[in-house]
Amino acid sequence: MAFAPQQAILALGDGFYDPVTPATFPQTILRYRNDRAAASVGLEGLSDAEWIAHFGRFEPLPGSLPQPLALRYHGHQFRVYNPEIGDGRGFLFAQMTDTGGRLMDLGTKGSGRTPYSRFGDGRLTLKGGVREILATEMLEALGVETSRTFSLIETGESLHRGDEPSPTRSSVLVRLNHGHIRIGVFQRLAYFQDEDGLRTLTAYVLRHYFGEPDGPDAPQRLLAHVVARTARMAAQFMAAGFVHGVLNSDNINVTGESFDYGPWRFTPSWAPHFIAAYFDQNGLYAFGRQPEAIYWDVMQLAISLRLIAEEAPLIEALEGFAPAYQQGEAEAILWRLGVQPRDAASDRTLTEALEKALHQSGVPLDLFYFNAFGGQLSDQFGSEFDEVRSRLSDYRPRKARDHAYWQGSPCGMHIDEVESLWSAIADRDDWAPLSAKISAIRRMGEALA
Structure with a gap:
């Protein structure tokens, strides 16, 4: 183009x-x-x-x-x-x-x-x-x-x-x-009691990022969009095993697109208390608390919009976060499992069973999703996965395992490898390992897409 x-x-x-x-x-x-x-x-x-x-x-x-x-x-x-x-x-x-x-x-x-x-x-x-x-x-x-x-x-x-x-x-x-445009942009305007600025920004975001016109109900429509997008982002973090590390309200984009990566990590297993930032001593942004943290940030947007909107419709919009998150998590996990969704109740039940099994077993996430892609669990996964195995039998694969990626080993991204890639650059100015890793990641993306 x-x-x-x-x-x-x-x-x-x-x-x-x-x-x-x-x-x-x-x-x-x-x-x-x-x-x-x-x-x-x-x-x-x-x-x-x-x-x-x-x-x-x-x-x-x-x-x-x-x-x-x-x-x-x-x-x-x-x-x-x-x-x-x-x-x-x-x-x-x-x-x-x-x-x-x-x-x-x-x-x-x-x-x-x-x-x-x-x-x-x-x-x-x-x-x-x-x-x-x-x-x-x-x-x-x-x-x-x-x-x-x-x-x-x-x-x-x-x-x-x-x-x-x-x-x-x-x-x-x-x-x-x-x-x-971050939630913090709205917070600043509310801090200064700038009602005109809030209305101007709300109209801008609705027009350019959600394709909607301004109007008397603009604040609640904006909030509903942000709720849906950020709930989906939180769900995708969990399916990916990703820990952002710094989910402050100034780091939350109103389009629900994750950005600004500092002390991030990928959790090796489904470990709710796993943290990315050494300075997050209370685990506020731990792996398992990320949906709660993002919802808290979105509440700050609602509080800011209260300056130009009634409370009831804003509360109604906020109440959409939990169902949007549940739907988003099921969709993201089924996508990574390589199976087609069925119905909301079945998909949610499978997701909950899988979370429980992953937590109890401590199985490495990369290995699990690699081997389970297409919905077939091998015998290497123990009795903790019996319910998951049973429920997955009702799901159809969405994509065949015909990409060359599936003939190799899982592509992960854990802290030891990150440090090794950096050491090659810092010690020898050798960028080849980084280039090779990017190529490997993109091959995985092709296999999953």
């Missing part, structure tokens, strides 16, 4: 963002370009030199935003309200439409200081960029609605961080998202 630039965000007005100047980096070494993602927005034809000019030096894309914008927002961080945040090391660089006609954003991470950087340097470690590539590639392959890592460029600076050996190498990352 041809590149189709947009400037939709400018219609919100300058009360929603601050124009910023990108950092000037001593080097711009292209380490990763996602041509598959670029093809979805008409940018795959850029030469490497053009790619670096746009995504390392941030020369504007023709017809899109004339300069980068740091978005303004607040948010609850580990349930403590923080009015001093915003885009602190990133900005909205460009907007365009994709092959499906959706409005898309190119946003950055590590692109320099902004008015919201506080005491930070506005930079991203190269290791952090590599980890984001791995997270997004894996989640996309596992059917999770996620941002896509678009570009990673090494920038030639030495950074000091308390949570990894320092000095460490620096980078700037660009991600492709279906919007960057």
Whole structure:
């Protein structure tokens, strides 16, 4: 497709963002370009030199935003309200439409200081960029609605961080998202009692992300959409065995697309108390608590919208989260099992039986889903799976195991392998293992799709 630039965000007005100047980096070494993602927005034809000019030096894309914008927002961080945040090391660089006609954003991470950087340097470690590539590639392959890592460029600076050996190498990352409007954007407007701003933002989101007009019932319609999308995202996390790690309200996109990957991990087994972030000492965002955490964040959106809407319809919209989550989890787990859905009651009963068996048995999730794809459980899974085995016999496969992926071994993404991939880069500047892993992940995605 041809590149189709947009400037939709400018219609919100300058009360929603601050124009910023990108950092000037001593080097711009292209380490990763996602041509598959670029093809979805008409940018795959850029030469490497053009790619670096746009995504390392941030020369504007023709017809899109004339300069980068740091978005303004607040948010609850580990349930403590923080009015001093915003885009602190990133900005909205460009907007365009994709092959499906959706409005898309190119946003950055590590692109320099902004008015919201506080005491930070506005930079991203190269290791952090590599980890984001791995997270997004894996989640996309596992059917999770996620941002896509678009570009990673090494920038030639030495950074000091308390949570990894320092000095460490620096980078700037660009991600492709279906919007960057967070729950925290609404919270900021409510904090300032800005009713006009809330109405303007609500109309913008409904129009550009849900294809609906404004109207007297706009706030509750918006909330209902966000409830449905975020419930689906929570369900997809659970089916993927993924732990985001930092599910603060400023990290929840109203389109229900997961993004911004810091201390993420994949749980080796169905372990509800498994955490990703060493600083999550109370397990607030543990694997099994993620649906609750995301629902809590969505409640903060409802509280913000209360400024411009009646309480009863907002409560009614919130009540849709649990059924949407249950349906979404069944759909996501059946998809990963490679079987066709039957009816809501049967699908939910199977899902509950599977969760129980996985928890009791401690079977590695990657191994289980690999062997069970198509609905056939081998004898290696013990008596804990008897009910699952019985119920699965009523399900039809949705796809044959005819891809070469099924002749090998499961593709996982656990912390030891992440560290090994990074060590090859840090110790020997060897990027081949990372490239091989990305190829393996994409093969898995083809087999599952």
